[in-house]
Amino acid sequence: MDIATIVGLVAGVGLVTITVLMGGDARIFWNVPSIVLVLGGTMAATLLNYPLKDVLSVLNTVKNAIIHKETSPEQLIEKLVGFATVARREGILALESHAGEASDEFLEKSVQLAIDGTAPELIKDILTTEIAFMEDRHTLGQSVLTAMGTYSPAFGMIGTLIGLVKMLASIEDPSGIGAGMAVALLTTLYGALFANVLFLPAAGKLRVRTSGELLSKEVIIEGILSIQSGDNPRVVEQKLKAFVSPVIRERISIGRK
Amino acid sequence: MDIATIVGLVAGVGLVTITVLMGGDARIFWNVPSIVLVLGGTMAATLLNYPLKDVLSVLNTVKNAIIHKETSPEQLIEKLVGFATVARREGILALESHAGEASDEFLEKSVQLAIDGTAPELIKDILTTEIAFMEDRHTLGQSVLTAMGTYSPAFGMIGTLIGLVKMLASIEDPSGIGAGMAVALLTTLYGALFANVLFLPAAGKLRVRTSGELLSKEVIIEGILSIQSGDNPRVVEQKLKAFVSPVIRERISIGRK
Amino acid sequence: MDIATIVGLVAGVGLVTITVLMGGDARIFWNVPSIVLVLGGTMAATLLNYPLKDVLSVLNTVKNAIIHKETSPEQLIEKLVGFATVARREGILALESHAGEASDEFLEKSVQLAIDGTAPELIKDILTTEIAFMEDRHTLGQSVLTAMGTYSPAFGMIGTLIGLVKMLASIEDPSGIGAGMAVALLTTLYGALFANVLFLPAAGKLRVRTSGELLSKEVIIEGILSIQSGDNPRVVEQKLKAFVSPVIRERISIGRK
């Protein structure tokens, strides 16, 4: 899990909690039926909107995108150039023992394909297809999460309206108005919180991740094909550096000389 | 009807009903004139916006899209490979008796065209046209439902404004304010509910379904043309697997060996 | 005027009127200054936004689009095939006496061009240009009506704010608050009504109509060119059926046999 996600989550939840706790009885903010209505309603609308398997797959996609540690492009290039050096010196089969080092599943698979002597076109085909389906999954995930970020405040408002109608319909004792309205407003608060601390940032993260992973995977394909064709490590390095910005290029320190 | 739709509908309606029932007299939430105004107004604006036949056709499209059980791509591929085996072994006419097995109307029609010895280009042409008109229907359906999802909260607000004006214009007895306002807010509640539990999710479902059906129908066309051209079942399988993700490919178990 | 427009208008206006009349004095809802402010303000902003001639032409476009009875594609195809039969049997000049039957001005003009022996390329050119300018008019109409649908609630809100400021600035007698606020809310109500019962559905209808008319006009051009080139009525029928969905194709009954 990258540090921004942790910091963001802790800061977001923490700040709201502190604000809630400050100067008063925080128990009024804990209202299970309201939470159930907002989360449940959001889930219900999402299930009406998307097939069950798509909604379930989103959980997985998000989990992967957040927990899975992204390898930085510079580390990736260094590793691929390292592989190229090994393959050049000891032959491509020598990568067998290094494939395990690849912290990245896609890289591992790519290396394995190269070791197995798969034809370059086929390697490219297999890996490109996998990228395309990865993109599909992420796009689906974004649209599901964005839908949740839209339904969540809507059910917050629905809950508040239900609460207001109940309260207004039975005002005998005006002194109860305050408490009734407080409870009614809670669902709107929950709806806004879930949307802005959970669903919308997650959708955004998925979009950012997609482009990041896309870049990494393209670097890997280019690198593996270059290694397989027997390119000199320096050539591999040149080819891969074309994918990253000049600033990142300078950060790459190949363990040479 | 797929399970997500049932779960979503039961959960959505159930949660709102429970929230309404909790701790009080639920009858105040049942207000026929408000429901009539919101649904009727939404319908009226939709009829002003779209021709009658388009609005009616949407009901049908939605019904089909929701009730009609989608054949999963893996089942479809298995069935088509099965057909290829039969056609290979006993001749294409032998599919006559199997066409009935096709739970899918489009598949049945495709098989029939192949059996009738229709020229491949014509088969492709006929089926592609049908897909294009299916897409048109779904796109129309989405736009009608999205319009309904926009008009519905608008008429909810209109109803609430009418209620507020009535109530405010005749406050003699301040004690009646609460009840009057409760009734006024009901239409906004209905408008939000219809939009978020009915119209918008249905529009979303239709969009998701379109791409699903499109894939299925393209698999069928490719499969039928491949079978008609006398391809080996293994070749048919290869061709069709190119349409689905690696994960799904592994789930396909052809009854061979 | 198509039936959906009538039903929609009657239902929309009727429902709102009934809701207003129910249980109380409806006169409070009739406030001429509020109506003048909302409609006048909307008109003023629209005139600032569009040239006078464009705004005036919209009225015309909408009137035409709504009152003008659309010929269904199936009727159109039947009529064109009928013309083809006549032209084939008695020569193209014989259409002179039938041109009047064409309930459609565009069809009449097309037939006249064919009778006059205009060159096919020129016919196509003239008619295609007319279609392009029809599309321009409709697109302009849509954008004007959508602008009106946006300005209308804005001026509703402006009116309500003016009303609220007036009322709040002179509260001596709290018992007058209710009535003052009721009047203030009326403009918001009017703004929402005009937008959702008038401007936005009209803009939507215009968009739907555009594609409908486009199809009809393309069928006519294809049909007239086919007739002029002396095609057999069956060939004309085949060519024109390609424009419509399989469902509609079956509904076409040519008076043959």
Place this chain on the structure above:
Amino acid sequence: MDIATIVGLVAGVGLVTITVLMGGDARIFWNVPSIVLVLGGTMAATLLNYPLKDVLSVLNTVKNAIIHKETSPEQLIEKLVGFATVARREGILALESHAGEASDEFLEKSVQLAIDGTAPELIKDILTTEIAFMEDRHTLGQSVLTAMGTYSPAFGMIGTLIGLVKMLASIEDPSGIGAGMAVALLTTLYGALFANVLFLPAAGKLRVRTSGELLSKEVIIEGILSIQSGDNPRVVEQKLKAFVSPVIRERISIGRK
């Protein structure tokens, strides 16, 4: 200044003024600090958003677009055909004395280029470049005005919030609530007014003007090139009529015969 702009401005300002004046003390609506906050805040945010020179150039663009009387396409075509007749009869240099008649600066410049014997490709190049930069200016103007139309209600709301906080923080005398809230709401009113009577319609007008001017300028380029190449006035007329709709074509009366 075209008539729609005058009518729109008078009607918009007039209606709001009358509504304000009706039945009460209108002075409460005149609140200089509120106006300064809304207009000043909008300006401040716009200056943060755009470079100073762009914001200043918008004033100019809007002034030109509104004050500058657009020549109708039919008048333009008549004038160009007239020029063609003169050029044909007395030689292109004879246009020297007529160039002054051109109420349009762009037309004048075009005629001058033709008289100077500039090569056709160069004329086309110079004039097309000028059109492209005109489009850039207008697009910039639209985006600045749309931004203003977005910031204006935002600062209206900011002002109202400041007013509400002030008022609420010092309620000792509940009788002052009304007046305080009235003042607070004024900024929201101003924000809505400036956006809907000024900024948004001006942005819209600019967009409409762009396409109008584009057409005029294209007609001029085509016309001048045709005249320079020595085309017969009838040929010039034919070429230019292709730019306008059939309806406008019939309105063009060339002073011939």
Place this chain on the structure above:
Amino acid sequence: MDIATIVGLVAGVGLVTITVLMGGDARIFWNVPSIVLVLGGTMAATLLNYPLKDVLSVLNTVKNAIIHKETSPEQLIEKLVGFATVARREGILALESHAGEASDEFLEKSVQLAIDGTAPELIKDILTTEIAFMEDRHTLGQSVLTAMGTYSPAFGMIGTLIGLVKMLASIEDPSGIGAGMAVALLTTLYGALFANVLFLPAAGKLRVRTSGELLSKEVIIEGILSIQSGDNPRVVEQKLKAFVSPVIRERISIGRK
């Protein structure tokens, strides 16, 4: 820092401060927990949405875009033509001593590449890549700032809801309502202020800057390549003037004659 940014910032902050100070105790507007919640919440959601390094890089991008003084295109063209004159008279190596004059880092780098005798294609390649990554940075910056401009009012509303619930849940003394509500509204005010005075204008400025810098950098590339190829200063001038509008062209005064 360009003057519009300073004026905008001073005016925006100044106006709001004055409005706050006017006629009352301004201390009520200073509420640290509210500021922390809005800014912190916005930051938290942004960190959930974007990787840490992207969020940090935005600060840098904004700082550069705002502080860095943009060279006007006319100054740039004058300087490049000056360089061309020097290179023509004294040889390209003579630019060595002038490279320092280039107030622009990109220009300095371009001149250095030319002096070093880098091949033209390589110069173009290096500089174009740098432009592409500059665009990427700016686009990322815009999307981060726009996200902040969306999260900021959302957390403003969340804070207000928390404040309202607290206040309503503990009304014993109705006289405290005013003060409680004032504090609750503060977060909405902060949210709106940060969005409209900070985040959204900064996002807009970045977008405007991108196109401005793009133009400058393209002028530089064209100019350096033209100088390197030994073009006459007048030719260089002609080539570069094609990038700017006729109005700016006239403002360029080359120190010749």
